[in-house]
Amino acid sequence: MPLTTRSAVVSAKDAPFEIRDLELRDPRPHEVIVEVAAVGVCHTDIIMQEQFFPVPLPAVFGHEGAGIVRQIGGDVTKVAVGDHVVLGFASCGNCRNCLRGLPSYCLHYYEWNFKGSLLDGTTALTDDGADVAAHFFGQSSFSRYSLCSERNVVKVDPTVDLTILGPLGCGVQTGAGAVLNSLGVEAGSTIAVFGAGGVGLSAVMAAVVAGATTIVAVDVAPSRLDLALKLGATHVIDASKAEVAAELQRIVPEGFMYTVETTGRPDVLVTAVDTLMVTGVCGTIGASPMGTTAAINMNNLIFGRTIRGICEGDSVPEIFIPQLIELYKQGRFPFDKMISHYAFDDINTACEDAKALRAIKPVLVF
Ligand SMILES: [Zn+2]
Ligand SMILES: [Zn+2]
Structure with a gap:
């Protein structure tokens, strides 16, 4: 059964984000669906809105999501329903650089993160049956629910507030x-x-x-x-x-x-x-x-x-993000001090505040 997911959609170059209810398909065997608790706004989301390089539109961006796993495909072993996760960038896992532990230099980074679809050309998000470009950084997390490969979710300490963790997936780890x-x-x-x-x-x-x-x-x-x-x-x-x-x-x-x-x-x-x-x-x-x-x-x-x-800071997210969270818990890495929270529906205000240097790291909360 497809889920209805409240999403911020960019329909045209330089157009503001529009909040719409889209449909998200069920997970395939190695995919998970995460209920996004909060998502950071990164410079890359804003430049994509401006079509910094062409990505098919309409599209859902967002690549600093954090949330709770709600559904898993039949072959997923890395996480379970209920786990708290930070969403990272996508990588293929099989190329020379992925195999060397350098997933942010995946030789197929563009196709996996910026193509607006999966490698087979399909997208998990639709608007009244019409395709919406998604899978941005393997997540498109400007959406209540995000469909990811199990490869790009990182299980994290459930005692830490999920509404601060999303930026670890891009800006902070970078x-x-x-x-x-x-x-x-x-x-x-x-x-x-x-x-x-x-x-x-x-x-x-x-x-x-x-x-x-x-x-x-x-x-x-x-x-x-x-x-x-x-x-x-x-x-x-x-x-x-x-x-x-x-x-x-x-x-x-x-x-x-x-x-x-x-x-x-x-x-x-x-x-x-x-x-x-x-x-x-x-x-x-x-x-x-x-x-x-x-x-x-x-x-x-x-x-x-x-x-x-x-x-992406040469990060192997499954190793590096938990390390940063541990440093945060010890008071040695207070990245929460950079964060300003906004309601998800105020995404355009958050982007304006970021561009005007009024907010350092806006995080949208559902
Ligand atoms: Zn690769
Ligand atoms: Zn980013």
């Missing part, structure tokens, strides 16, 4: 994983984080966990910089007022061992590379419009500097 997994920031390191949104602040908190001793957050919003200080940044720079490269050089004259670029802006990437120490590593995370290029000084790279692209 920023924290960049620092802890991809860059391997060591105790005593120097690190500068460009952009103090949900990803950048997660990187700041992870740098604290790693024991970095100089942690600089750069942003243009004073409210975000204030929060960065509360979360453990040792310095902040307001890029709307200061000359960032000069200010960074003042703080660490020899250059930073690590920089993290989360804004997707080419000029910021250039600064993030220019302010590296010899042998320093710049992690670049921010998505930019298709075809964007940056004017990197090639001679700077010769001296052992590295630019490292990072997707």
Whole structure:
């Protein structure tokens, strides 16, 4: 019996989300249906609404869901009905990179996350019988019920409030994983984080966990910089007022061992590379419009500097998300401080607040 699922639908480029009741089909043998308790709004959802790259419309986006398993297919063994889960990105499980434990670099990442359908071309969501593009990041969780492969659900501690956990599935694991997994920031390191949104602040908190001793957050919003200080940044720079490269050089004259670029802006990437120490590593995370290029000084790279692209923080979600939750429970990773809750039906307000930098990490609650 198909479920009726209240969903936020994008029907045309730049159109607002419309709340509609859609139908969700039953799970196949390796699929589960999750009743979404809350779902984060990530930059990627907003740029998809703007058709950052073409995805079939109408579509349901949403990729930071958390909820409770309500139905499982006949062959599912990973989770049971009633389990609390965080929904992660999708990956094939069989390609060279999935087999190497690098699912966020799955060689079929696009088809599994952005095609708007499953590989067989079908979609689980319909509107009065007409197909609606779904399976966004394997979840399309701007919907009361989300159909996922058992591969991209992560069972989590049921004692932790589900209305904060969704962002662990993308923005938080992206920023924290960049620092802890991809860059391997060591105790005593120097690190500068460009952009103090949900990803950048997660990187700041992870740098604290790693024991970095100089942690600089750069942003243009004073409210975000204030929060960065509360979360453990040792310095902040307001890029709307200061000359960032000069200010960074003042703080660490020899250059930073690590920089993290989360804004997707080419000029910021250039600064993030220019302010590296010899042998320093710049992690670049921010998505930019298709075809964007940056004017990197090639001679700077010769001296052992590295630019490292990072997707989803190199996370293996089943391992990394429970680790982040444990750190949260110990008070060492207070990512809930970035979250503002909104009613699900107020999704357009939440997106506007995120774009206007009034909210760092909106989470929609059912
Ligand atoms: Zn794969
Ligand atoms: Zn995301």
